[in-house]
Amino acid sequence: MDREVELREFVSARGAALSRAAYLLTGDHQAAEDLVQETYVVLVRRWQKSGQVDPEAYVRRILYTRFVDGWRRRRLRELPWASPPDTAGADEAGTATDRLTLASALARLTPRQRAVLVLRFYEDLTEQQAAAALGVSPNTVKSQARVALQRLRELAPDAVAPFEGVES
Template structure:
């Protein structure tokens, strides 16, 4: 095994779990997430010699994954898949698990582009300009997808005051 293969194998071993969760957030389907991750890792491997700074390979891989997923939209259009579970997550607090499951269910109500924009903004914490670069679209498109996605989520999430009135809010 040459040095390139060793570096790539170490990267995959260290980052495949988080990358699979990211792929799942983008696709909403376990099988599609696995396929997306696999095809992205093939692309990254083939470009490994072009990546000057291997400290940025994680960001490079997420960008490649997002763009690969977007190319699927363009080829087959929008498809939504229902799912019962999310990928395994190392979480100790049951409240966190319930909150994450609830948020995932809410994200599933959105279209692929809105979900991708929100995942990149709030899960990956990317600025809008970088999201536009990753998604291969204009800054205005990113802003509108985030705005529409949040508006759609607000339609299905009870207002904070309603939550507090029902006693679901946590004192803090």
């Protein structure tokens, strides 16, 4: 099969998943779109050279590396919400408040800590897989996850209930 056709099929099949992961990393739709586009630019440049490499792991490594590198270049800035959360129902208001609290706490983590949490708990990767995606050792993934979860517990104790069973 032609490499260009393979690239188109891969992007078509995995684009939505990459966009979701980028949104979880950035917390902003426009920033996520920019991150995915930057990832695609790098991917297209390197696609012919990538050979028999697993394209999923390859593109995810590019995505996470671009996110961490991009954060280093341009420090996080506070972004306004497009619209205020719907607080019509008491239960919905509590859920929205928890979501906003957790999002705020996540934004205060380092990019690498956020990337580790996304890989481990959203992407459901093992420590070894997350380490390979980030280009670090499994021990770094363990320590970053431990520190990130502890920091989340400090910043948003009520919103971190889903992580309470996780070893830190």
